[in-house]
Amino acid sequence: MTQPHAPPALEVADFHKAYGPTVAVAGLSFALPPGEVLGLVGPNGAGKTTTMRALAGIIPPTRGTLRVCGFDVAADPVRAKGRLAYVPDDPRLFESLTVWEHLRFVAAAYRVAAFEAEGERLLARFELAPKRDALAGELSRGMRQKVAICCAYLHRPAAMMFDEPLTGLDPMGIRTIKETIRARAAEGVGFIISSHLLSLVEDLCTRLLILNQGRAVFHGGLDEARAAFADGLADASLEEVFFRATAPAAEPGP
Numbered sequence: 001m002t003q004p005h006a007p008p009a010l011e012v013a014d015f016h017k018a019y020g021p022t023v024a025v026a027g028l029s030f031a032l033p034p035g036e037v038l039g040l041v042g043p044n045g046a047g048k049t050t051t052m053r054a055l056a057g058i059i060p061p062t063r064g065t066l067r068v069c070g071f072d073v074a075a076d077p078v079r080a081k082g083r084l085a086y087v088p089d090d091p092r093l094f095e096s097l098t099v100w101e102h103l104r105f106v107a108a109a110y111r112v113a114a115f116e117a118e119g120e121r122l123l124a125r126f127e128l129a130p131k132r133d134a135l136a137g138e139l140s141r142g143m144r145q146k147v148a149i150c151c152a153y154l155h156r157p158a159a160m161m162f163d164e165p166l167t168g169l170d171p172m173g174i175r176t177i178k179e180t181i182r183a184r185a186a187e188g189v190g191f192i193i194s195s196h197l198l199s200l201v202e203d204l205c206t207r208l209l210i211l212n213q214g215r216a217v218f219h220g221g222l223d224e225a226r227a228a229f230a231d232g233l234a235d236a237s238l239e240e241v242f243f244r245a246t247a248p249a250a251e252p253g254p
């Protein structure tokens with residue numbers, strides 16, 4: 001359960017990232033409370049992956065501060081990374097390790113004392129039990145995605161980030177990941193779900209962050225987004241909100 005006065009699961013303050021002359025993110029700030037599921041959306045190149053990679057400590061910010069559960073990713077990386085799981089859209093596995101050896105590796109890295117029962121439960125939940133002893137190199141794309149998801153859940157992080165989590169998953173896998181995200185959020189885990197599948201974001205997310213060209217154009221609840229961009233129409237789809245929020249200032253003529 002979430003502690004009263006718990007720090008945000010994820011916090012970004014005045015985050016800038018430039019790659020040479022390319023400004024990927026320009027002054028982004030937001031805080032994600034525990035138990036919330038944030039939909040991170042925006043057109044290609046908006047800065048979504050850059051933001052998640054900086055939160056995961058994979059790339060340093062050009063400026064600004066990023067925190068996981070109150071721990072500064074730059075100043076206190078071990079404690080910050082220990083509370084976070086990040087599943088990118090192309091998760092890398094160790095080709096010469098089996099599925100079970102991946103779980104054992106994650107348990108050792110995150111010092112999970114008795115991981116076996118939870119590991120077996122996760123494999124059963126994601127229909128990977130028959131592949132327990134298969135090498136990663138022998139798995140289908142969807143199975144590889146499921147292994148990465150099981151590894152992420154295994155160490156019970158307080159903050160989780162999924163980039164296009166449905167990639168390659170079969171219908172049962174899609175149902176399972178949605179159920180597990182809802183269940184962990186109810187236990188107080190803060191999630192970022194980045195996806196171009198706006199129906200997924202609409203279905204799962206309690207908050208929305210729309211990026212465009214490295215800047216936040218909206219952060220708040222879905223109803224607030226409808227009020228801001230769809231004239232408050234209660235039944236406006238997220239797709240409608242998205243196109244209005246990210247439209248160029250001046251529409252080209254016919």
Ligand code: ATP
Nearest residue numbers: 019022023024042043044045046047048049050051
């Ligand atoms: P997509 O929806 O296509 O995944 P995104 O919102 O995740 O896009 P980012 O990957 O964060 O976008 O990219 C933001 C900007 O930063 C883009 O202009 C991209 O070309 C640039 N960029 C990202 N990584 C690098 C890099 N390693 N070197 C140079 N430029 C980069």
